[in-house]
Amino acid sequence: MSNAAALAAPSARREFDFTHADHQAISRIVYDALGILLPEGKAQLVYGRVAPRVRACGLGSVAAYLKQIADDDDERDRMLDALTTNHTSFFREAHHFEDFSERMWPKLAQRLTSGGRVRLWSAACSSGEEPYTWLMAALGADKSAAQRLLKGDLRLLATDVSPSVLETARAGRYSADTLRTVPAKLRSTWIDSRLTVDPLLRDAISFRPLNLLGAWPMKGKFDAICCRNVMIYFDEPTKAKLQSRLADHLETGGMLYIGHSERLSPDVAKRFDCVGRTAYLKVSA
Numbered sequence: 001m002s003n004a005a006a007l008a009a010p011s012a013r014r015e016f017d018f019t020h021a022d023h024q025a026i027s028r029i030v031y032d033a034l035g036i037l038l039p040e041g042k043a044q045l046v047y048g049r050v051a052p053r054v055r056a057c058g059l060g061s062v063a064a065y066l067k068q069i070a071d072d073d074d075e076r077d078r079m080l081d082a083l084t085t086n087h088t089s090f091f092r093e094a095h096h097f098e099d100f101s102e103r104m105w106p107k108l109a110q111r112l113t114s115g116g117r118v119r120l121w122s123a124a125c126s127s128g129e130e131p132y133t134w135l136m137a138a139l140g141a142d143k144s145a146a147q148r149l150l151k152g153d154l155r156l157l158a159t160d161v162s163p164s165v166l167e168t169a170r171a172g173r174y175s176a177d178t179l180r181t182v183p184a185k186l187r188s189t190w191i192d193s194r195l196t197v198d199p200l201l202r203d204a205i206s207f208r209p210l211n212l213l214g215a216w217p218m219k220g221k222f223d224a225i226c227c228r229n230v231m232i233y234f235d236e237p238t239k240a241k242l243q244s245r246l247a248d249h250l251e252t253g254g255m256l257y258i259g260h261s262e263r264l265s266p267d268v269a270k271r272f273d274c275v276g277r278t279a280y281l282k283v284s285a
């Protein structure tokens, strides 16, 4: 391998050849499909995630794998899935759920009781901890009261581009370690002895595959949207476009919650009041 082709970690320590050109080709595919940036500093991460796929396909190099995915859309999708970062947890950035429960939930619960509809969206929900947290935090530990509200027209749409995390989310079964950040009262109300989320909560959530860069089939607007810790992987134009679409899909008076290190682009920020830590109230269409 030429010097120009060698990447940071010595290829001798790698099972498969992985050149600078291979990294660039993979980054381009991922950026075009998902908007995710994988600069050279992420070469080790890229190799670590792609190598198991090269092995599973019985190939000898990343270059051979790139040739294979050129004609094999299913394998290309498996590579894209492997290259998403799905880190999440129950009650992550819990201040958002506190804000929602105080600011929005009383009037939304009232609306449900009087026959109205409530629509929530967890965009980039990963393995489901975020949407389950959201409902647990809003409904609290009074299961009978929650049951009455869940009979109303409440839907939480939870979407992600990764099929593997959506499978975990739908199953709603987690390890004891994953569940340790759920407050004890909520845990005893909503998680059973098999460490599975109560079907009452699961049935209120629609888990669907959705690429945030692609077409969105949803017609109606949402009362609140969580789109947290996904925009960090995108460049500025992609973030601005996504934020503008999220704003379009939110009711005026609705809330948008974004991740702790994310910011609204100046044009989109004009449509919102910042009312808490990365918590935005939509004030104009």
Ligand SMILES: C[S@@+](CC[C@H](N)C(=O)[O-])C[C@H]1O[C@@H](n2cnc3c(N)ncnc32)[C@H](O)[C@@H]1O
Binding pocket: 033, 034, 035, 036, 084, 085, 086, 087, 088, 089, 092, 123, 124, 125, 126, 127, 130, 159, 160, 161, 162, 165, 210, 211, 212, 213, 227, 228, 229, 230, 259
């Ligand atoms: C770090 S997780 C964040 C999960 C959760 N929102 C949270 O804050 O804990 C980022 C998620 O974004 C998803 N993702 C990345 N690019 C995406 C895209 N273009 N469309 C939809 N989801 C995407 C990944 O599959 C991953 O599950």
